Amino acid sequence: MTSLPSQSGPVKLGLVIDLDICVGCHACAVNCKEWNTSGHSAPLTDTDPYGADPTGVWFNRIHTFEVVSDDGDSRTVHFPKSCLHCEDAPCVTVCPTGASYKREDDGIVLVNAEACIGCKLCSWACPYGAREYDEDAGVMKKCTLCVDKIYNENLPERSRVPACVSTCPAGARHFGDLGDPESEVSLLVAAREGYELMPEQGCAPVNRYLPPRSKANPAEVERAAPLVATAETADGSAGLLARWVDRMLTR
Amino acid sequence: MHPAKSVILFTTASGAGYGLLAWMGLLGAFGLLPAEFWLGLLGFGIAFGLVILGLLSSTFHLGHPERAWRALSQWRSSWLSREGVAAVFTFLPAGLFALAWIFLGSNQGLAGLIGLIAALSCIATVACTAMIYASLKTIRAWRNNWTLPIYLLMAALSGGLLLQVFLSIWRLPLAETFPWVVLLLFVLTLAAKVLYWRELGREEGGSTAESATGLGHLGKVRLLEAPHSESNYLMQEMGFRIARKHAEKLRRFVVLIGFGLPFLATLVGLALPGSLAAAAAVIGAAFFALGVAVERWLFFAEAKHVVSLYYGESRA
Numbered sequence: 001m002t003s004l005p006s007q008s009g010p011v012k013l014g015l016v017i018d019l020d021i022c023v024g025c026h027a028c029a030v031n032c033k034e035w036n037t038s039g040h041s042a043p044l045t046d047t048d049p050y051g052a053d054p055t056g057v058w059f060n061r062i063h064t065f066e067v068v069s070d071d072g073d074s075r076t077v078h079f080p081k082s083c084l085h086c087e088d089a090p091c092v093t094v095c096p097t098g099a100s101y102k103r104e105d106d107g108i109v110l111v112n113a114e115a116c117i118g119c120k121l122c123s124w125a126c127p128y129g130a131r132e133y134d135e136d137a138g139v140m141k142k143c144t145l146c147v148d149k150i151y152n153e154n155l156p157e158r159s160r161v162p163a164c165v166s167t168c169p170a171g172a173r174h175f176g177d178l179g180d181p182e183s184e185v186s187l188l189v190a191a192r193e194g195y196e197l198m199p200e201q202g203c204a205p206v207n208r209y210l211p212p213r214s215k216a217n218p219a220e221v222e223r224a225a226p227l228v229a230t231a232e233t234a235d236g237s238a239g240l241l242a243r244w245v246d247r248m249l250t251r
Numbered sequence: 252m253h254p255a256k257s258v259i260l261f262t263t264a265s266g267a268g269y270g271l272l273a274w275m276g277l278l279g280a281f282g283l284l285p286a287e288f289w290l291g292l293l294g295f296g297i298a299f300g301l302v303i304l305g306l307l308s309s310t311f312h313l314g315h316p317e318r319a320w321r322a323l324s325q326w327r328s329s330w331l332s333r334e335g336v337a338a339v340f341t342f343l344p345a346g347l348f349a350l351a352w353i354f355l356g357s358n359q360g361l362a363g364l365i366g367l368i369a370a371l372s373c374i375a376t377v378a379c380t381a382m383i384y385a386s387l388k389t390i391r392a393w394r395n396n397w398t399l400p401i402y403l404l405m406a407a408l409s410g411g412l413l414l415q416v417f418l419s420i421w422r423l424p425l426a427e428t429f430p431w432v433v434l435l436l437f438v439l440t441l442a443a444k445v446l447y448w449r450e451l452g453r454e455e456g457g458s459t460a461e462s463a464t465g466l467g468h469l470g471k472v473r474l475l476e477a478p479h480s481e482s483n484y485l486m487q488e489m490g491f492r493i494a495r496k497h498a499e500k501l502r503r504f505v506v507l508i509g510f511g512l513p514f515l516a517t518l519v520g521l522a523l524p525g526s527l528a529a530a531a532a533v534i535g536a537a538f539f540a541l542g543v544a545v546e547r548w549l550f551f552a553e554a555k556h557v558v559s560l561y562y563g564e565s566r567a
Contacts, residue, residue, distance in 0.1 A: 003328045019466075029478075054481055061478035063561055065460075069470035076475060077466055081561065090388065096322035096332035115321055118314020120488065121331055124252070127389045127458070129485045129558035138314025195465045198557065200457050201388055209465055 004092055005104040012107040012179035013145055014085050014206035015165070016188055020213045021172035024064055024078030028164035028173060032060040032082070032143075035163035039148045041113065045136040057132045059083070059143040060164055077212055080173070082164065083130035083143035084197065084205030085109050091122035091131055091142075100140070107179070107206060108147055113139045127201040150175070178206050252390065253491040254551035257311040262380060263409070263543045265305025265338075266402065269373035270410020271298040272345050276370035278414075279352065280363035283425050291352035294417055298410075299349070306338060330386050334379035341372035377406045384550075391456035391567065392554035397447035404440040409543060411436055412513060412536040419520065419529040426528065430517050437514045441506065444546070448502060451553065455566045463560035474563040485558055492559070493552035501549050509542015 036059055037044040046056030060082040068074040085102075089109050092100045099115035100122050102108070111122075116139040123131035123140065132141045146162035149155065159166060165173040176185035185208075188194070194208035238246070275294055278284045310316040323339065325332040348369045351362035358366055381402030384393040411433045418426035460474070461467025482490075493501075513535035520531035557567045 003325075055483055055487075058478075058483070061483075063474065063478050064476035065464055065466065066473045066475040067466050067469045067471065068473070073470075075469065077464070077469075079464055093328040094331065094386070096325050096329045096335060097318070098321070098325050115318070116315070117318045117321060119312075119322070119331065121329075121383070123485070123488060124556070125387055125389060127557045129489070129561055133314070133484050133488070140314075197465055198458055198462050200462060201557065211465065212469065 004087075004089065004102055009104050009107065010179050011105060011177050012085075012087070012206045013150070013176070014107070014178045014185075014208070015082070015145075015162070016174040016176070016178075016185045016194060016208045016210060017080055018172040018174070018192075018210040019077050019079065020210060021170045022062075022078040022080060023170050023172075024062055024076075025169065026062050027167050027169060028080055029058060029060045029062055031163045031167035033058060035146060035149060036144065039146070040144045041111070041141045044141070045134050047135060057134050057141055059130075059132065059141070061129075073215075075212065075215075080164070081128065081130075081197075082207075083109060083145070084128055084203070084207040085143075085145060087204035087206060088202060090125040090127075090203060094121045094125040096121070108145045109142070110144055110147065111140050111142055113137065113141075116140050127198050127203065128205070145175075178208065252551045252554040252556060253488050254548045255312050257308045259544060259547045259551070261305045261309035262402075263305070263540075263547050264301045264308065265380070266377055266406035266543075267409035267413060267540070268298045268301030268303075268305060269341070269377050270406040270408070271413045272302070272341075272410070273370040273373040273407070274410050274414045275352075276345070276348060276366035276368075276373070278425070279348070279358035280366040280370070282359055282363075284358065284423070286352045286356045286358040286362075287421070288353055288356070290417060290421055291349065291358075294414075295345075295349040295353065297413065299345075302338075302341075330379055330382040334376060334383060337372060337376040337379050341369065341376050344369035344372055373406075374403065377402055389557045390554045392451055392550075395447070395450065397443060397450070401440070401443050401447060404436060404443060405543060405546070408433070408436045408440050409539065412517075412532070412539050415517065415520075416529065416532040416536055419525070419532045422525050427521075430521050433517050434514065437510060437517070441510045444505070456555070456557065458557045458560060458567050460560050460565045463557065473565075474561070477562060486562055489556040489558050490562055491552065492555060493549070498549060498553055501545055505542050505546045505549065508538055509546060510539075513539040513542070 033044055044057040046054065048054050049056065060080060063079045063081060065077045065079055066074055067077055085107055089102055092102050092109060096119065097115050097117055099112045101110060103110065118138040118140060120133055123133060130142055134141050149163060150160050152160060161175045165175045174185050174188060177183045178185055180186060189208045192210040194210045196205045196208060275284065310319050313319060322332055322335045326336045344365050348362060348366040352358045378399060381399045385398035387393055415429055415433055418429055460472040464472050466472050516531045516535035520528045523531055555564065555567045560567050
């Protein structure tokens with residue numbers, strides 16, 4: 001049934017992604033591909049992988065943005081993005097067949113590949129680009145939150161997290177129940193003022209992003225700056241050593 | 252949005268077919284069209300032909316066309332499913348009406364009632380098609396108050412121009428007055444389309460690269476490096492966008508060739524005698540078909556999806 005569950009359960013599994021820590025190494029995307037190409041939605045087909053125009057199915061992608069502040073200060077932010085397992089998931093309600101559904105128990109949004117007709121409407125409805133079309137299989141695929149890993153009792157308990165989370169070398173990805181205000185991820189979101197993407201789209205995504213921390217104390221930056229200027233101008237504000245060096249070099 | 256040929260053919264052909272069916276149901280029920288054998292056979296033949304061509308075409312772009320029947324199940328939440336249900340349902344009253352018209356020589360009384368139900372079902376089906384697009388929050392060019400009326404008007408106009416061909420070939424009395432209805436529809440549709448384009452040009456969508464990343468508090472956000480060196484499904488499906496100068500040329504084509512020429516042909520047809528009037532009606536319908544195809548192509552090509560904010564666009 002593609003209507004959303006009438007009562008969403010208390011558990012809302014999701015990811016918390018720390019944009020302050022992410023180094024943009026793409027390891028999460030690679031391990032996502034590695035796990036999922038033999039998992040619930042296997043395979044993650046690649047077409048023409050070694051040819052001139054390679055393309056393929058990915059559930060997780062890392063974009064890199066440049067953010068320039070009003071006073072010209074710029075920073076680079078690596079930005080991993082996968083399905084946000086929205087509470088009000090438009091990809092679910094537009095599905096004409098019932099193939100797309102949101103689980104009542106944990107809120108994971110999945111596709112039943114047996115019922116999907118490959119009409120792609122879910123990919124049009126998703127603002128986040130979380131839906132992938134597998135040209136080869138003729139069905140839509142998406143992040144499963146590694147549903148075949150997080151409940152897998154054959155794995156040691158610490159491994160029962162999505163592949164992207166277990167592989168992140170920087171610890172920028174966290175997994176947990178965002179429906180429980182006392183869970184580690186919820187406390188993290190509260191402490192770091194985690195936010196949702198494109199709230200104006202009204203999808204109520206579960207995943208949260210933690211903003212990059214502000215740079216070093218601006219006052220300290222201010223104090224450090226004149227040292228650079230000194231070497232060039234050697235005005236009276238420079239230190240004794242700097243003035244001496246400047247005099248020696250300009251001689 | 253990528254303008255898929257199958258979807259353009261689906262919306263334009265089924266729109267024209269449902270338009271013609273609705274006019275035949277409506278005018279037949281009110282005794283304005285004779286329940287004549289050949290008129291019924293050719294009229295319903297072409298109308299059903301266009302509808303079936305459109306519906307078949309819509310399944311061409313599916314990954315699994317053989318599962319298309321599953322799309323009838325989710326009418327509670329999905330406009331695409333509702334469209335499928337409405338399309339299948341329409342065959343029942345429209346088919347009965349066509350049989351009564353062609354083989355019983357009757358399109359009034361009980362048959363007329365069935366004809367009215369068929370006409371309403373046709374309108375409902377086209378409305379559902381429009382709502383598939385108008386319900387998507389991700390695409391501002393579609394989610395506005397113009398999409399639904401324009402789809403309905405375009406279908407009424409496509410069907411009306413086809414009906415005028417029959418009216419003038421059969422030299423029915425209605426051939427003298429119906430062109431005025433068509434001319435009025437031309438004015439209304441073009442006005443709606445021009446107002447739609449103006450609104451599209453005037454305001455941009457409410458989502459930005461800043462809201463898409465949530466980094467707006469730090470400054471202006473710009474894509475520095477895309478996730479891949481090559482293209483991907485999202486960029487191919489949602490990233491397609493026509494250059495502004497090309498769009499303007501095509502809009503002029505729609506207005507002049509798609510609306511202007513058929514409008515003139517309809518107007519001139521009013522003054523022409525029998526067979527020449529029929530020729531004018533055929534020319535009008537043919538140029539409008541061309542115009543509709545370009546209009547529908549632009550409907551997709553000019554639509555910007557918010558996911559493009561993750562691929563270099565700054566506002567959508």
